[in-house]
Amino acid sequence: MNRVLASAFMLAAMAGPAAAQSLTVAVAADVRSINPGVNRDDNTDDFALQMVEGLVGYNEGGVAQPLLAEKVDRSADGKTYTFTLRQGVKFHNGAELTSADVLWSWNRYMDPKTDWRCTSEFDGRSGLKVESVTAPDALTVVMTIAQPNALFLDTLARTDCAMTAIIHKDSVKPDGSFDKPIGTGPYKFGEWKRGEFFTMTAFDGYKSPKDGRADGYVGSKRPLLKEVKFLIVKDPATVKAGLTSGALDMAEILPSDVGEIRKIPKLAVATAPNAVRHVFLIQTRDAVMGNKKLRQAIAAALDMDEVVASFYNDLGKPNNSPIYSGSSYFGEVEKKGHVYDPAKAKQLVKESGYKGEKIAILANKRGTVPSFPAAVVAQQMLQAVGINAEIEVLDWATQLDRFSKGSYQMQSFSFSARFDPAIAFEQFSGPKDKQPRKVYDSAEGQAQIDKLMLITDKAQRQAIVDDLHKRIIDEVPLIFLFNGIDVMAINKRITGFQPWQSKLRMWEVTLAN
Numbered sequence: 001m002n003r004v005l006a007s008a009f010m011l012a013a014m015a016g017p018a019a020a021q022s023l024t025v026a027v028a029a030d031v032r033s034i035n036p037g038v039n040r041d042d043n044t045d046d047f048a049l050q051m052v053e054g055l056v057g058y059n060e061g062g063v064a065q066p067l068l069a070e071k072v073d074r075s076a077d078g079k080t081y082t083f084t085l086r087q088g089v090k091f092h093n094g095a096e097l098t099s100a101d102v103l104w105s106w107n108r109y110m111d112p113k114t115d116w117r118c119t120s121e122f123d124g125r126s127g128l129k130v131e132s133v134t135a136p137d138a139l140t141v142v143m144t145i146a147q148p149n150a151l152f153l154d155t156l157a158r159t160d161c162a163m164t165a166i167i168h169k170d171s172v173k174p175d176g177s178f179d180k181p182i183g184t185g186p187y188k189f190g191e192w193k194r195g196e197f198f199t200m201t202a203f204d205g206y207k208s209p210k211d212g213r214a215d216g217y218v219g220s221k222r223p224l225l226k227e228v229k230f231l232i233v234k235d236p237a238t239v240k241a242g243l244t245s246g247a248l249d250m251a252e253i254l255p256s257d258v259g260e261i262r263k264i265p266k267l268a269v270a271t272a273p274n275a276v277r278h279v280f281l282i283q284t285r286d287a288v289m290g291n292k293k294l295r296q297a298i299a300a301a302l303d304m305d306e307v308v309a310s311f312y313n314d315l316g317k318p319n320n321s322p323i324y325s326g327s328s329y330f331g332e333v334e335k336k337g338h339v340y341d342p343a344k345a346k347q348l349v350k351e352s353g354y355k356g357e358k359i360a361i362l363a364n365k366r367g368t369v370p371s372f373p374a375a376v377v378a379q380q381m382l383q384a385v386g387i388n389a390e391i392e393v394l395d396w397a398t399q400l401d402r403f404s405k406g407s408y409q410m411q412s413f414s415f416s417a418r419f420d421p422a423i424a425f426e427q428f429s430g431p432k433d434k435q436p437r438k439v440y441d442s443a444e445g446q447a448q449i450d451k452l453m454l455i456t457d458k459a460q461r462q463a464i465v466d467d468l469h470k471r472i473i474d475e476v477p478l479i480f481l482f483n484g485i486d487v488m489a490i491n492k493r494i495t496g497f498q499p500w501q502s503k504l505r506m507w508e509v510t511l512a513n
Contacts, residue, residue: 021227022227022511023249023509024229025228025229025248026250027043027232028232028233028234029232030043030194031043031047031048034048034178036049036165036167037109037118038114039115042416045503046502046503047198048162049159050185050506053163054067054068054156054162054166055085055102055156056069056163059215062327064154064156067209067217067218068085068089068166068184069083069085072084078456079147080142080143081142081152085099085139091168095168099136099139101168101169103134105166110122110130118158121158128146128151129146130146131144149454151422166184168183185203186202186203186206186223186506186507187200188202197230197232199230202224203223206221206222209221214505214507214508220507221507221508222507222508224496224508224510225510225511231248233248236253243261248491249493249494249511252487252489255485256313258313258315266493267490267491268489270499271485271487271499273317273324273326273484273486274324274417274484274485274486274502275484276484276502277322277414277483278374278412278413278483279414280374280412280481281403281410281411281478282298282410283409283410283439284477289409291352291354295475297346297349297352297354298387299338300348301345301381301387302479304318304320304482308481308482310374311373315487318337319483322428327419329461329465331462333466334469346385359409359410360390360409360410361412362392362402362410362412363375363392365393370412372393378412403437404436406436421452421468422461425449425468428440429441429442429446429449439477439478441477448464448467448471452468484502493511493512494509494510494512496510
């Protein structure tokens with residue numbers, strides 16, 4: 001029996017006799033912990049956020065909206081937020097949610113012993129400081145921050161913060177150590193066998209915040225499946241075998257496998273863009289790359305459709321904006337990017353005074369990112385307009401170190417998801433003298449980003465976002481290429497599932513027998 005067939009047999013055995021009553025999903029890695037927001041990665045967040053919820057969460061436009069809160073009121077001075085809790089919300093142990101649970105959860109997060117991922121986001125070290133949290137009555141929570149900050153609700157909603165989830169105090173053992181998450185989410189914690197699988201079961205007492213359609217983390221969230229089992233399967237060949245045999249109902253697949261999967265009658269492929277942004281970084285302090293006309297020539301030399309196709313084939317579309325295509329801030333201005341014009345690129349190369357110096361494009365060959373294939377296509381296009389581009393392949397750790405030190409001319413790189421535009425711009429902007437990893441170092445641009453951090457009016461923020469987008473397109477400190485795409489193979493028995501921001505939301509999903 002060959003390795004793939006043996007693995008498929010193992011998958012079928014692990015799925016077990018209850019498979020017809022549950023949905024089985026393959027994931028490439030184990031969770032790091034079951035403690036929300038502690039010892040986490042993106043895969044861990046995904047599992048936790050099926051079981052726990054916060055006062056606010058993201059909608060599909062990446063905007064923080066009420067979740068466990070029924071409404072949120074902000075004071076005129078922008079420093080006091082009053083959260084009115086939804087009535088009748090229950091924890092998985094049957095206890096009803098009150099403001100006391102919010103206070104207990106908050107105090108636990110802010111205790112350094114908890115080691116919460118986002119303590120530093122709220123204690124002043126990152127500029128945002130929560131000065132007080134009080135509970136005037138059982139359904140009201142008041143949070144006061146030191147200074148107005150447009151990102152306060154967004155930070156509460158962040159998935160890497162586990163949505164600042166409200167959990168019941170019985171989640172913690174009498175000795176203070178964490179036991180298991182007792183949250184308010186649509187699914188309850190089931191079983192975790194390290195390195196093999198983890199499960200969750202429907203919470204029959206769940207009260208969906210809305211009825212109708214799923215909307216990020218705040219729309220309709222009914223748990224329509226009895227159980228979901230996540231099997232840890234690292235080998236893509238084993239994943240394909242499990243999907244084909246029926247041992248797996250759903251799995252993320254490589255873009256290169258889409259054609260093969262689509263030929264299997266019982267399987268469908270679902271895709272959706274996410275907020276990951278694939279880019280070419282440019283070191284503007286480099287003796288050669290500091291030339292603005294040369295950077296503009298590089299941008300004009302790139303056929304963006306071909307760059308996207310190098311990794312996603314016909315699945316993706318170019319996006320030259322720092323703002324991801326699904327954002328509520330992605331408007332008509334953000335749709336206007338670099339124009340492919342080889343003749344103009346050649347003219348700009350000539351005007352720049354470029355003398356044929358070698359330009360190294362750093363890349364890595366991880367199969368899950370377009371770093372290398374995008375670099376290969378770009379190299380050919382740059383050489384076609386007279387730019388001496390060469391690719392230097394590094395392992396990911398070394399490339400990341402070079403990025404952190406600012407030691408490169410160009411890199412084929414990826415930025416992780418950021419929803420609010422202020423955070424999206426801050427991710428790559430700032431003074432290089434203090435933070436060498438920053439790519440866009442502009443006093444004027446930074447002043448605009450600082451305003452974006454403070455202003456809450458949507459129209460005013462949009463005007464700033466539009467201005468910053470135009471600056472990036474003109475100055476070319478980096479070239480945004482396209483957003484990431486979630487690519488899922490799904491058994492056609494499944495209805496109601498749609499990938500969103502690389503999260504496997506299992507609510508509103510059904511499975512026919």
